[in-house]
Amino acid sequence: MSDVDQTPARRGRPGYDRDQILEIAVQVFIEQGYDATSVASLAMRLGLSKSALYHHFASKEEVLEVALEEALGGLEGVLEDAGEGSARDRLERALHGAVLVLVDKLPYVTLLLRVRGNSDVERAALDRRRAFDRQVTALVRAAQTEGSVRSDVDPSVATRLLFGMVNSIVEWYRPSGSEGAQELARDVLAVALHGLAES
Amino acid sequence: MSDVDQTPARRGRPGYDRDQILEIAVQVFIEQGYDATSVASLAMRLGLSKSALYHHFASKEEVLEVALEEALGGLEGVLEDAGEGSARDRLERALHGAVLVLVDKLPYVTLLLRVRGNSDVERAALDRRRAFDRQVTALVRAAQTEGSVRSDVDPSVATRLLFGMVNSIVEWYRPSGSEGAQELARDVLAVALHGLAES
Numbered sequence: 374m375s376d377v378d379q380t381p382a383r384r385g386r387p388g389y390d391r392d393q394i395l396e397i398a399v400q401v402f403i404e405q406g407y408d409a410t411s412v413a414s415l416a417m418r419l420g421l422s423k424s425a426l427y428h429h430f431a432s433k434e435e436v437l438e439v440a441l442e443e444a445l446g447g448l449e450g451v452l453e454d455a456g457e458g459s460a461r462d463r464l465e466r467a468l469h470g471a472v473l474v475l476v477d478k479l480p481y482v483t484l485l486l487r488v489r490g491n492s493d494v495e496r497a498a499l500d501r502r503r504a505f506d507r508q509v510t511a512l513v514r515a516a517q518t519e520g521s522v523r524s525d526v527d528p529s530v531a532t533r534l535l536f537g538m539v540n541s542i543v544e545w546y547r548p549s550g551s552e553g554a555q556e557l558a559r560d561v562l563a564v565a566l567h568g569l570a571e572s
Numbered sequence: 573m574s575d576v577d578q579t580p581a582r583r584g585r586p587g588y589d590r591d592q593i594l595e596i597a598v599q600v601f602i603e604q605g606y607d608a609t610s611v612a613s614l615a616m617r618l619g620l621s622k623s624a625l626y627h628h629f630a631s632k633e634e635v636l637e638v639a640l641e642e643a644l645g646g647l648e649g650v651l652e653d654a655g656e657g658s659a660r661d662r663l664e665r666a667l668h669g670a671v672l673v674l675v676d677k678l679p680y681v682t683l684l685l686r687v688r689g690n691s692d693v694e695r696a697a698l699d700r701r702r703a704f705d706r707q708v709t710a711l712v713r714a715a716q717t718e719g720s721v722r723s724d725v726d727p728s729v730a731t732r733l734l735f736g737m738v739n740s741i742v743e744w745y746r747p748s749g750s751e752g753a754q755e756l757a758r759d760v761l762a763v764a765l766h767g768l769a770e771s
Contacts, residue, residue, distance in 0.1 A: 406605065461769075513768075522768050526759045530751060534763050537740020538733045545732050552729060560725045564733050568767035569712075569721050570660075 391429045394419060395443075398436045399480045407437060407484070408491060434494050441488065441498040444481040447474035449501070452508050460515035461522060465562060467512065468535065472558035475542045483543040506532060535565050590628045593618060594642075597635045598679045606636060606683070607690060633693050640687065640697045643680040646673035648700070651707050659714035660721060664761060666708065667734065671757035674741045682742040705731060734764050 389397070401410055401418050412433050416423045430436045451470030455463040475482050485502070488495045510532045516522035522531070538561060546557065588596070600609055600617050611632050615622045629635045650669030654662040674681050684701070687694045709731045715721035721730075737760060745756065 409608070521770055523762070523766075523770050526762060526768070527751065530756070530759055531763065531768055533740060533744045534737045534760065535768070537738075537743070538736040541732060541736025541739065544736070552726065557729070560729055561733065563722070563725060564730065564767065565763070566767045566769040567722075568763065568765045569725070569730055569734070570765040571720055571722050 389419060389421070389429075394421075394426070394429050395436060395439055396480070399440045399484055402437070402440070403480060403483055403487075407433075407487075434492060437484075437492075438494045440481050441485055441494065444474075444478055444485040445498060445501045445505075447478050447481075448505055450474070452505070452512075455512075459521060460512055460519055464509075464512045464516050464522070465566065467509065468539065468565060469558045469562055471536075471539050472542065472561050473554055475539060476546065476548065476554040476557065479543060479546070479548070482540075486540055486543060506536070509536070538565060587624075588618060588620070588628075593620075593625070593628050594635060594638055595679070598639045598683055601636070601639070602679060602682055602686075606632075606686075633691060636683075636691075637693045639680050640684055640693065643673075643677055643684040644697060644700045644704075646677050646680075647704055649673070651704070654711075658720060659711055659718055663708075663711045663715050663721070664765065666711065667738065667764060668757045668761055670735075670738050671741065671760050672753055674738060675745065675747065675753040675756065678742060678745070678747070681739075685739055685742060705735070708735070737764060 397419055398415055401415055405414070410433070412423055412426065415433065415436075416426045419426065430439070448471060451467050451474060454470060455467045457463075485498060488498050490496045490499050506529075510529045513522060513528040513531050513535075517524040517528060526534075542557070542561075546552075548554075552560075596618055597614055600614055604613070609632070611622055611625065614632065614635075615625045618625065629638075647670060650666050650673055653669060654666045656662075684697060687697050689695045689698050705728075709728045712721060712727040712730050712734075716723040716727060725733075741756070741760075745751075747753075751759075
């Protein structure tokens with residue numbers, strides 16, 4: 374920007390499209406909490422009138438629903454894309470894919486992980502999270518049966534520990550840092566499958 | 573209780589002591605959020621007057637401070653108690669101890685993990701969490717130097733993944749379930765050190 378350009382950033386700001394509204398709204402939900410965010414405060418943050426906001430989304434709950442779909446659709450996709458092969462191979466591909474989804478959709482997954490079930494939209498999201506967990510647990514169990522995953526840890530405990538590691542990424546990973554998404558996914562797989570110990 | 577005992581539980585309820593107030597207040601903070609909880613609503617939940625509550629704690633913030641001390645003191649203790657020996661031995665003892673602290677102090681650690689730094693007490697707690705993370709990271713680095721922990725993962729990423737796994741316990745572990753604290757600690761160590769793969 375040239376130093377003679379005195380135009381404030383707000384001047385000439387184009388109208389937001391639906392995706393941009395979604396992105397900013399999710400940021401506000403994360404900062405203030407979904408329940409504590411009113412449509413009025415969302416509109417104010419966007420510099421829009423409430424009616425302009427309602428032109429894009431029918432309700433605050435619809436914004437949440439679309440945001441959670443981003444996260445859940447992405448996560449469910451990694452199981453669908455885990456492909457063929459041994460349970461161990463599919464588990465590894467699913468874990469790898471989940472890390473990439475978390476990094477790619479960081480704010481949406483952050484929001485998903487904070488959902489406590491105070492509305493129909495939130496309860497539906499929790500149901501889908503539980504279904505996802507059950508599918509991963511089934512994959513861990515199948516890998517135990519084929520003998521490729523240790524069988525001395527309960528498959529549902531193992532799944533929760535794995536996703537404890539994966540989900541923690543939303544708490545500490547910053548895309549601007551030194552570690553890229555692919556390297557992070559590699560690290561998660563290395564620790565999850567082979568552990569930290571130098572064997 | 574005999575079926576002729578018609579006394580409602582509330583009748584004859586003894587005055588709460590400080591520990592009981594702390595325990596219930598932490599439950600309310602977890603349910604409603606610390607910021608959203610007023611002293612008035614705390615007092616109402618306890619069935620106490622505000623002045624009776626102030627007899628035990630000078631402020632809502634003091635309740636939070638004492639609660640966070642429970643969690644932080646416990647976690648810092650596991651590093652102090654990790655003893656002598658190789659970095660790997662100390663790391664294993666610290667991880668094992670951290671799982672036991674989480675299970676023993678589940679609501680207090682839950683509260684700690686939700687602290688976002690909106691007040692001096694919360695910022696001081698975040699500082700102590702960061703100091704704890706740095707000490708664990710130093711232990712991982714020392715174990716890498718002695719050759720007992722894999723050195724292809726950055727020690728601070730490794731620490732965050734380990735504690736992602738450990739901290740997830742507050743989200744899903746129920747003390748009433750089939751898995752006891754010692755078994756859980758054993759599982760965490762097994763996955764963290766040796767991974768899920770059947771070697």
